[in-house]
Amino acid sequence: MVATESPRVPRPTAATPAAAGSAPARVRLDAKTLSAFFGAAEVVRGVSLPFRDREVTAIIGPSGCGKSTLLRCLNRMHETVPTARVTGSILLDDQEIYARGVNPIEVRRHIGMVFQRPTPFPTMSIRDNVAAGLKILGRKGPSKSETDGIVEDALRRTALWDEVSTRLRDSAVALSGGQQQRLCIARALATRPAVLLLDEPTASLDPISTQKVEELVYELRRDMTVVIVTHNMQQAARVSDRTAFMLSGELVEFAPTNTLFTTPSDSRTEAYITGRFG
Amino acid sequence: MATMAPAKPSGRGPRPSGVQRAAAERTRTTLGRRRVVNVVMIAVTLVAAVVATLPLVFILWHLVQAGASSINLAFFTQIPKPPGEAGGGMANAIVGTLVLIGAASAFGLPIGIGAGLYLAENRGTMLANTVRFLSDVLNGLPSIVMGIFAWQFLVKPMGKFTALAGGIALGAMMIPLVTRTTEEMISIVPVSLREAALALGYSRWRTSLVVILRTALPGIVTGALVAVSRIAGETAPLLFTVLGNQFWSLSLREPIAALPLQIFNFAISPYDAQHSLAWAGALVLIGIVLIISLAARFATRSRFGHGGD
Amino acid sequence: MSEAARPLVTTRQDDTGIAARIEGSAIGDSVYRWMTTAFALCVPVILILIAIGVGEAAWPAFKTFGLGFLTSSDWDPPHNVFGAAPAIYGTIVSSIVALVIATPLALGVAIFLSEFAPPWLRQPVAFLVDLLAAIPSVVYGLWGIFVLQPFLRDRVMPFLAGLPVVGKSALFEGPAYGPSMLGAGLILAIMVLPFISAVSREVLMAVPRSQREAALALGATKWEMIADAVVPYARSGIIGGIILGLGRALGETMAVTMLIGNVHQISASLFAPGYTMASLIANEFAEATGDLHLSALMAVGAVLFVLTLIVNGIARWLVWRVSREARS
Numbered sequence A: 001m002v003a004t005e006s007p008r009v010p011r012p013t014a015a016t017p018a019a020a021g022s023a024p025a026r027v028r029l030d031a032k033t034l035s036a037f038f039g040a041a042e043v044v045r046g047v048s049l050p051f052r053d054r055e056v057t058a059i060i061g062p063s064g065c066g067k068s069t070l071l072r073c074l075n076r077m078h079e080t081v082p083t084a085r086v087t088g089s090i091l092l093d094d095q096e097i098y099a100r101g102v103n104p105i106e107v108r109r110h111i112g113m114v115f116q117r118p119t120p121f122p123t124m125s126i127r128d129n130v131a132a133g134l135k136i137l138g139r140k141g142p143s144k145s146e147t148d149g150i151v152e153d154a155l156r157r158t159a160l161w162d163e164v165s166t167r168l169r170d171s172a173v174a175l176s177g178g179q180q181q182r183l184c185i186a187r188a189l190a191t192r193p194a195v196l197l198l199d200e201p202t203a204s205l206d207p208i209s210t211q212k213v214e215e216l217v218y219e220l221r222r223d224m225t226v227v228i229v230t231h232n233m234q235q236a237a238r239v240s241d242r243t244a245f246m247l248s249g250e251l252v253e254f255a256p257t258n259t260l261f262t263t264p265s266d267s268r269t270e271a272y273i274t275g276r277f278g
Numbered sequence B: 001m002a003t004m005a006p007a008k009p010s011g012r013g014p015r016p017s018g019v020q021r022a023a024a025e026r027t028r029t030t031l032g033r034r035r036v037v038n039v040v041m042i043a044v045t046l047v048a049a050v051v052a053t054l055p056l057v058f059i060l061w062h063l064v065q066a067g068a069s070s071i072n073l074a075f076f077t078q079i080p081k082p083p084g085e086a087g088g089g090m091a092n093a094i095v096g097t098l099v100l101i102g103a104a105s106a107f108g109l110p111i112g113i114g115a116g117l118y119l120a121e122n123r124g125t126m127l128a129n130t131v132r133f134l135s136d137v138l139n140g141l142p143s144i145v146m147g148i149f150a151w152q153f154l155v156k157p158m159g160k161f162t163a164l165a166g167g168i169a170l171g172a173m174m175i176p177l178v179t180r181t182t183e184e185m186i187s188i189v190p191v192s193l194r195e196a197a198l199a200l201g202y203s204r205w206r207t208s209l210v211v212i213l214r215t216a217l218p219g220i221v222t223g224a225l226v227a228v229s230r231i232a233g234e235t236a237p238l239l240f241t242v243l244g245n246q247f248w249s250l251s252l253r254e255p256i257a258a259l260p261l262q263i264f265n266f267a268i269s270p271y272d273a274q275h276s277l278a279w280a281g282a283l284v285l286i287g288i289v290l291i292i293s294l295a296a297r298f299a300t301r302s303r304f305g306h307g308g309d
Numbered sequence C: 001m002s003e004a005a006r007p008l009v010t011t012r013q014d015d016t017g018i019a020a021r022i023e024g025s026a027i028g029d030s031v032y033r034w035m036t037t038a039f040a041l042c043v044p045v046i047l048i049l050i051a052i053g054v055g056e057a058a059w060p061a062f063k064t065f066g067l068g069f070l071t072s073s074d075w076d077p078p079h080n081v082f083g084a085a086p087a088i089y090g091t092i093v094s095s096i097v098a099l100v101i102a103t104p105l106a107l108g109v110a111i112f113l114s115e116f117a118p119p120w121l122r123q124p125v126a127f128l129v130d131l132l133a134a135i136p137s138v139v140y141g142l143w144g145i146f147v148l149q150p151f152l153r154d155r156v157m158p159f160l161a162g163l164p165v166v167g168k169s170a171l172f173e174g175p176a177y178g179p180s181m182l183g184a185g186l187i188l189a190i191m192v193l194p195f196i197s198a199v200s201r202e203v204l205m206a207v208p209r210s211q212r213e214a215a216l217a218l219g220a221t222k223w224e225m226i227a228d229a230v231v232p233y234a235r236s237g238i239i240g241g242i243i244l245g246l247g248r249a250l251g252e253t254m255a256v257t258m259l260i261g262n263v264h265q266i267s268a269s270l271f272a273p274g275y276t277m278a279s280l281i282a283n284e285f286a287e288a289t290g291d292l293h294l295s296a297l298m299a300v301g302a303v304l305f306v307l308t309l310i311v312n313g314i315a316r317w318l319v320w321r322v323s324r325e326a327r328s
Helices: A067-074 A104-110 A126-130 A144-157 A161-167 A177-190 A207-220 A233-239 A257-262 A267-273 B018-026 B031-070 B073-077 B091-121 B126-139 B143-158 B163-188 B191-199 B204-232 B259-267 B272-299 C025-070 C085-116 C119-134 C137-161 C181-205 C209-217 C222-233 C235-251 C254-259 C277-284 C291-327
Strands: A027-038 A041-052 A056-060 A084-092 A111-114 A195-199 A225-229 A242-247 A250-256
Touching: A027 A067, A027 A225, A041 A056, A041 A067, A041 A225, A041 A242, A056 A067, A056 A207, A056 A233, A067 A084, A067 A111, A067 A195, A067 A225, A104 A111, A111 A177, A126 A144, A126 A177, A144 A161, A144 A177, A144 A207, A177 A195, A177 A207, A207 A225, A207 A233, A225 A233, A233 A257, A242 A257, A242 A267, A250 A257, A250 A267, A257 A267, B018 C222, B031 B272, B031 C085, B031 C119, B031 C137, B031 C181, B031 C222, B073 B091, B073 B272, B091 B126, B091 B163, B091 B204, B091 B259, B091 B272, B091 C025, B126 B163, B126 C025, B126 C291, B143 B163, B143 C025, B143 C235, B143 C277, B143 C291, B163 B204, B163 C025, B191 B204, B204 B272, B204 C025, B259 B272, B259 C137, B259 C254, B272 C137, C025 C291, C085 C119, C085 C181, C085 C222, C085 C235, C085 C277, C085 C291, C119 C181, C137 C181, C137 C254, C181 C235, C181 C254, C209 C222, C222 C235, C235 C277, C235 C291, C254 C277, C277 C291
Parallel strands: A041 A250, A056 A225, A056 A242, A111 A195, A195 A225
Antiparallel strands: A027 A041, A027 A084, A242 A250
16 A cells, blocks of 8 residues: 555644644743763753643754754653763753652653664563553552553554454564554553653654554644654654754754744754755 | 583684695695595594484483383382382482472572573673673582582581482582573563663663563573473482482481482492382483473473564 | 643652652662672672582691692591592593593584584484483493493403504503493593584584685685684684583593492503592592591592682683684
């Protein structure tokens, strides 16, 4: 089946998507002069970037520009690598996630992440994979029947329900790559995070699966904050409301997507999006 | 089987190579002669391969021939008769070996898996490298030394021979094997799986135990079974620890019979009846080792197929 | 915040929000770290305990006899005189005999499997050879007593003694009545062969194609390629495998005990019975008369312990050197 010419994902309008003419949506996640290091190497340099509620923010840039590292700072995954270090601040709902005494595990329960390669847990069934984030709540978590409801809800949102409802007990690795990635998104959604981070989520998928994931991402902005890192400019143009362009660890430009792609204000941005490098 | 294999071989660097010198030499001999040498050497290595497999064939054949006739129900249900009398069996020794395997596993598996987890998750640290090296050293020690160790620290203080001491000696022998396979199996699990769990809000210990260890479990089970099959046939450590027992015993605090030990005692005894039992016991012992190896192979068949694009 | 957007994972409902902790996870991580570290530390601890245990038990004997213990041949329990020289001699000789017999065979098998054997033959033959390593020592001993030894006594030893020049040498003199150094060496050879063969096989198969092709391109026959290019390249690894086999031969107990005769003597003849360190300890432990006797046995164990450490250390160093050079 050949992909249709016009993408089924509607392009964002020039006005901010919250509601035409109203004030921009409030800032949910706010990075302020964030710098990230691997040992002595500064990979993200003093980036300040607000991520708004009910919006998809895309981060684009050539390989090595630090966009993935920046993303991993947002849910405190960067520090899981030895010699990694972060300075600056990130506020989630006005609370500093790097404050002393804050448990990164707790942060990660409010900020979900989907990786480039699908990573279902191979020893768990489809249902248990989706519920994996809930099981750790133990006694404070939902009951079994509540969990079933949450699982179904998450699978419906990722358009997987119809495909897997009859085989929830099957192994998750029996699914195709595109289905596995949607499963990972469902798994992240099941804990109802405030923010969802996506690190090149369609990089290893075929075009059809890519399209489905893009549609999903566009839908998700209805009730959460979404940040997507992508090396595919067309994808950024398709799904995001605002786009940030990074180069060598610095934030070069940040603007509503349409503006950035049609009338970029920085020459480096223009050079990148017209394909002169990257 | 635990062997060491170097990652890659090396020769000395490119001196005027053996090949080139030999090539120069070759121009002085006739091609015909070289061809003959070539064929002869192929035959020689083939003969070597045949000769190398002959002992196995002989041993198995003799085992079956001499032992099969003594394998009957009595063998599996009765304890040995007094020397000189015909009949009897090795039931207590078989059970004793199972008890020892259980005790050894209870001691060796947790330590081996725990150490393997540590090595896999702390690669490159000095402690990890030291422990890995020392584990190899432990692996190469003669089993009789392990027996002496258990004798010194368990038998002497307790004042008697016990199944527990034998279990500890055998368990200590299991540790290096289990550690190595655990470390390998855990390292094979992709980093992305660990990250996915962490990103979901799993704590480190939960990630390691619930996600990583579970994923690596089939391979670890195989390693454990291989380790068990190795210690099941060990005799030397038992000489110093369990003494052997002519009667039924399941207690860890008493001497216990064990199959390899019983085979040894019967083999060196002057009575033909006991020689026959020894052969039968050897056949059963090999059977047990074989069954455990097969179980190990069975455990690594993945339960789930692998789908994906 | 709309209903759907409210996080499912709620924290304690004061305004500390995400600064609240989940109980147990920090503790859980610490406990996990400590436990795995403790388990890992068990390995060096056990090794140290072994060294201490063996040393402690051996000390009385070494104190009494000094280093002469290693050179004296007098083993006289009733008079409390002990010397380990025959056992040390026997260990070394039986191991050398084993290596002399096993190495050419093991190399031959390895070369056959890695260079000549068709793919369908490789797996089963390799499996059979490796299976030799799975047979317990006591089973080798049993077969040795009832099958190998009579065979040696009735056929091989007379044959060897009847050989033109060699047969008259000190190597084959004396009556061939059963237990012998030759028998022990032979059974050790069988037991050690799979280890040397497996290591050599892996090393040979890892020799890069470029080496082989260079030889063939110069006009070498297949055998010449193997002898001149492949084996020299793999030499260190093969030697490592041989030393590994040596390490195993040194410590082998049961099969040797059953075949070597257990007699304290040093003899040049392979037909004569003797002792090895491991078989000495195994044989006399049960009936040791008195503390000094026991301590002497443990002292022999200490010597064996140290010897195995050294030999295995060398083997490991060789392998380490090989893999380091391969990486550069």
